Amino acid sequence: MRVYLSVDMEGVAGVVHVDQTRRSGHDYERARRWMTHEANAAIDGAYDGGASSVLVNDSHADMRNFVLEELDPRVELISGSLKPLSMVQGVEPGFGCALFVGYHAGAGSRAGILDHTYFGKVVARCRVGGRDWNETAINAAVCGAVGVPVALVTGDSTVCAQAREILGEVETVSVKEAVSRYAARSLLPAAAQHRIRAAASAAVRRARDGAFAPFRPPPPFELEVEFANAACADAAELLPGTVRRSGVACAYRAGDAPALLQVLRAWTLLGSTTLT
Numbered sequence: 085m086r087v088y089l090s091v092d093m094e095g096v097a098g099v100v101h102v103d104q105t106r107r108s109g110h111d112y113e114r115a116r117r118w119m120t121h122e123a124n125a126a127i128d129g130a131y132d133g134g135a136s137s138v139l140v141n142d143s144h145a146d147m148r149n150f151v152l153e154e155l156d157p158r159v160e161l162i163s164g165s166l167k168p169l170s171m172v173q174g175v176e177p178g179f180g181c182a183l184f185v186g187y188h189a190g191a192g193s194r195a196g197i198l199d200h201t202y203f204g205k206v207v208a209r210c211r212v213g214g215r216d217w218n219e220t221a222i223n224a225a226v227c228g229a230v231g232v233p234v235a236l237v238t239g240d241s242t243v244c245a246q247a248r249e250i251l252g253e254v255e256t257v258s259v260k261e262a263v264s265r266y267a268a269r270s271l272l273p274a275a276a277q278h279r280i281r282a283a284a285s286a287a288v289r290r291a292r293d294g295a296f297a298p299f300r301p302p303p304p305f306e307l308e309v310e311f312a313n314a315a316c317a318d319a320a321e322l323l324p325g326t327v328r329r330s331g332v333a334c335a336y337r338a339g340d341a342p343a344l345l346q347v348l349r350a351w352t353l354l355g356s357t358t359l360t
């Protein structure tokens with residue numbers, strides 16, 4: 085079974101602050117190694133569970149975070165930016181399941197470490213069909229559009245709860261519990277990696293037994309975003325098909341999940357040009 089692995093950073097054990105997740109941050113060089121080793125744990129687990137190959141996508145910020153000398157050499161890696169499907173670039177029919185590691189809660193969550201949805205400075209809230217959708221939901225829908233189910237989500241306890249609410253009984257590993265947006269009670273990296281390996285193995289084994297269904301909500305997808313301010317919405321409104329709902333909110337009816345993701349990415353890129 086081919087396995088797809090998308091790895092973000094905010095949901096990695098020990099990470100609680102942007103000083104760890106930004107390239108210019110003081111602790112970034114250490115946090116990127118924790119991220120690399122959580123990916124390795126998921127890769128080990130995937131092979132334990134019967135994977136034939138693993139494709140890894142670096143899904144954080146500029147998407148050049150892994151320490152390649154320390155990443156499991158059995159995989160192939162997608163890295164760098166810009167990627168049309170961003171955090172799920174490279175997913176295609178034929179993968180048996182997708183694993184999301186180091187994920188975080190959606191913008192506007194309470195007690196979610198570094199919660200945001202695709203671009204925190206631009207997107208204050210993201211809803212689809214009237215429900216809050218975080219990156220797990222959006223990315224799972226893109227995977228679902230090509231028939232690939234999500235089998236594992238790891239991150240803080242808030243994103244794990246959100247994942248189960250959206251996707252049902254997927255495997256989850258809570259590596260930390262948020263005390264507030266920038267504080268957590270966390271497992272240490274080695275303990276988190278141990279649990280992630282076991283859960284990835286169980287996830288792939290269950291996927292081989294057909295335990296997970298692709299996440300395929302019926303189209304169209306009614307996307308509504310509340311932006312950080314009206315300038316971001318002014319810029320987003322430049323995209324044809326965008327409907328301005330209020331000073332800070334825009335809406336778009338997308339025909340499928342990849343289009344939904346691409347509109348959200350276009351809006352965030354447009355909105356980011358207004359940041360002062």
Ligand code: ZN
Binds near residue numbers: 092145
């Ligand atoms: Zn990230």
